[in-house]
Amino acid sequence: MEEAAPLSQLEQRLIGHLQILYPHLDAGELTRNCLNTFGLDPKTDSPKPHRNIWDQSDIMLITYADTLRKDGDTPLNTLHDFVKTELSECISVVHLLPFFPYSSDDGFSVMDYTSVNPSSGKWRNITELSQDFKVMGDLVINHCSSRSMWFENYKAGVEPGASYFYEADPNADLSNVVRPRMSPLLREVQTKNGTKYVWCTFSHDQVDLNFENPKVLMEFLRIIRLYLEKGIRWFRLDAVAFLWKSPGTSSINLPNTHEMIRLLRLMIEHYAPDAVIITETNIPNRENLTYFGNANEAHLIYNFSLPPLLINTLVSGSCEHLKDWLMRMPPAQQGTTYLNFVASHDGVGLRPTEGLLSEWELDNLINTMKRFGGKISSRTSVTGEAKPYEINISLWDALSGSVSKGPDQWHFARFMCAAGIQLALEGLPAFYIHSLFGTENDYQRVENTGHFRSINRHIWNVDDLEHRLNTPTHHQKVFHAMRNLIQIRRAQPAFHPNATQYILHTGNKLFAFWRQSLDRRQSLFAIYNITDEPQSFNLAELNLIATDDWTDLITDQKYEDRMAQVTLMPYQFLWLANKKSKAK
Template sequence: MASLSLEDELREKIYHHLNQIYVNNDNYALSEKIIAVFFQGRDLISPNPNLSKWDSSDIILITYAHSIVENEKAPLQTLLKFLDKHIQSYINTVHILPYFPYSSDDGFAVIDFKKINDAFGSWEDIEAIATTYKLMSDLVINHVSSRSQWFDQFKNGKNPGQHYFLSVDPLIDTQKVVRPRTSNVLQEVNTINGKKYVWSTFSHDQPDLNFSNPAVLVEIIDIVRTYLERGTKIFRLDAVAFIWKQINTECINLPQTHEIIRLIRTLTDFYSHEVFLVTETNIPNRENLSYFGNRNEAHLVYNFALPPLILYTLLNGISGKIKQWLMGMPPAIFGTTYFNFIASHDGIGLRPIEEILTEEEIDMLAKNIEGAGGKVSYRTKENSQRPYELNIALFDALKLHVKDGDDGYQEARFISAHTIMLSLEGIPAFYIHSFLATQNDYEKVKHSGKNRGINRHQWQMQELEKILLSENHHSRMFYELLRLIGIRKRQRAFHPNATQFTLGLGNSVLALWRQSLDRTQSIFSIHNISNQRIAIQLSDLNLVETDSWLDLISGTKLERSHGKLMLTPYQSMWITNKSSIM
């Protein structure tokens, strides 16, 4: 039997996806339209799900287009200037948060998906960044701005937008719907055809798109193609878990949602080996992992449980919870991996740890964050309000030990948090305000009226340059993080898919064993997560007798005659038998 051509294989896959999403629809014609829109005569490539698109040198920076600004210069140009001058040797991937015209939510209420916000720069500026760095862009897939052309068409009964949104009977029962916000899910909208009640998962300025209309899917696919042509290599599928609505369900993680992701994955797999998908699903861990699919959905999933668990671990000085979580995390199948982060433009989500920490432990963590000057955002759960998100700059979040308060180890905890992240299976991502150890921005909260503004400071380039040349906590943290990244990038045992085992060395220690894919390098990643000095018996590490062992971080050789390691509060060690072998 003759094998299918690439074209026929692609058609068959797309047709299969569409049949899982839409019933009573001409899915053959729809598949042909999608192929024409997405590929436009482009040669196809053969997908390879086993392909590893990353190694230990992959490090991601998360930033807004205008996180750093200077007079009379487009922020995107200033961003490139900062990247090239300060971190090009350390960071190879840049996630620029939505750089499109928007009406609210700091970019996530997109007015026009195909234009660059004039206040940020131009498509040429985006392409300039994509020339040197892997560009990660947001595909804001669930909703648009209420000021978008599509929503204006909806209100005025004009095509195509009049069919792009979901309006429902206001009396329907929405109690089952999982919400990330406390606002009503339905917003009343005056249209030329009378009052409509429009589904709005996040805010009334962000009406949800109606993916049950195949034309909406085609629009999104056209947007994906546009971003690819402009240099995007990585797509962050924002709020993707919510995109399919079905009355009398929770309206989250529905089968059609997964199938739409599989369709986008199929399209990008046939387009380029360099492109991969990241799903942003801030939900309990088990549900989050489902977005790997069978290596046919996301290449990377956000490790959403990591940020709150890192905080809980370092602020309490106990490692039991994070070790329990790590031992329950399945190794990512080759061709997939984890997106590791401990801070982002959003707050620190608490839903992913609802099955890991008790309500009392979560409440304790929230109280500690408020004590450090942070804020707590809430969601509605079973007619009550539960902490949903911690809003605080990461540097300030690590200020107060639960028992000992301001114990003087804030900077040590901050470095420890990032060293742990750099040690884990997956690709590490640094939010720019963590890189710079930015503190809480209360003026931004006041100006924006949003708790998340606390961690969305805007630096003046000239001021930042002076700070990085001075002696202060910003420069200390920045250059130490760069040093650690420089060490990590060269170690094969830190490949995102390298073997990882969690070791049991006591409640004050978090310890991991990483081994390179070719088994030539081992790294014992040892972290004192307490504010006390501790001792570790060398015999507990089971180091191979015939190898020489070195701590990569301090450069110290281990002498077996010492018998034990002494770790100062929050000290980390990367103990290896081979160094700098990339």
């Protein structure tokens, strides 16, 4: 009798994950199914661990496929043309928010994971974009649309779909389940097999998938393989913290969720060693950090505490909480880093402020954002109370003034100060497309859709946008300033996402930190006045190396007197470096 061939390292690792996820099934057979479904040779070499698949030149753009529209053109083609023409020296990664046919939530209620929404374009447009930029796609993995073929099949009792959705007993103890929304958790559904209750973490149009069924895993492996074949290399795992459910628990951040992420990363990076996994987990900071695993889960995690803390810093005039949070943040291991964003298609999440802002400070921030035209979305807490979940507002309007004085003359300076901090912190910066234009709150879109999040999802006619970018408007001023700042940043080794960072003790009115390149050749001090009054400091406080020449990268001003006092105007900042690298 012939002996079975020894298992490869990949097969052994897959079996380990699958035995944990599906202990009652044959892990060997599941492993063969996974490899066959993914088209992966079991002898494929493993990529080296702890590789940084990025450097200081990597900047991400976050956008919907149809944010830019032009008569007679498909939105994806319009977007590609605009980014290639206007942003090729600024952007390396394009995050395309869900571009599939959908039924609600601007794309996050996916009806068909395998096709591009015809109103946006075709797969050819995605592939062409991937030839000029790295493309990140959304893997909306927790739920799909109640109007999808899968859910129609579920109601009819046929596969694929009959066993794909998570059912729960309405009499079970669900009191500990963490909710991001106000709607009831369970939805009653009439099916061929009688009345069922399906789990809906977000809305009743977004029905949660049941990953306890390995058929669901196989479906997503087929979907991921398709995305890889179309040129997508960066994967955003949407709402992944809620993936695994268990009545009687919080049903968030469960161990099997982490196990599933490890399995998906194993498969994806063996198929494409340059692939990147990003987890979208809008949760308190300590929980969010667990998604790095041991550098074997997410390559990048969203720095969800940054948006509320940075906005709070700039409207309150105190960096106390931003500074304290960053001082406690662990440096990311090589091969992992933070995704630094301040605005996105969603609102400013408030759960990530838990344990960081007091209730009084949070109320003050919320009330200020309301004064600047923002809306507040709520969720149901485990005690059944309505709690603020996120602030819905454009970043331009969020930074229009201060807590104490309201809108003021420092609007633009405050906005650019936020960008200056975002670009300089440890991690990879991600800019929502509207932050590059200074787009205002879109109240008409809120009225049209009935959803607060629409306030920051404006649709631009590209001809109108280009007119504004070429005439004296605040849009033009923001766009040119942002492009200039990003280009300076992309050239500096000290801004590598994994370069050393050390927060400086300069009081609460000046926010400052030190970065040093991985080869230790470039040192850079980033100093920000985060108030609406001039602030001074002495260069002696920075311990500048005496043998080096120090220059502000932004203004090219040299600082030769190491004892000089420097005064920063409201929201002015310096990037003081011993070496200046120029963009290639």
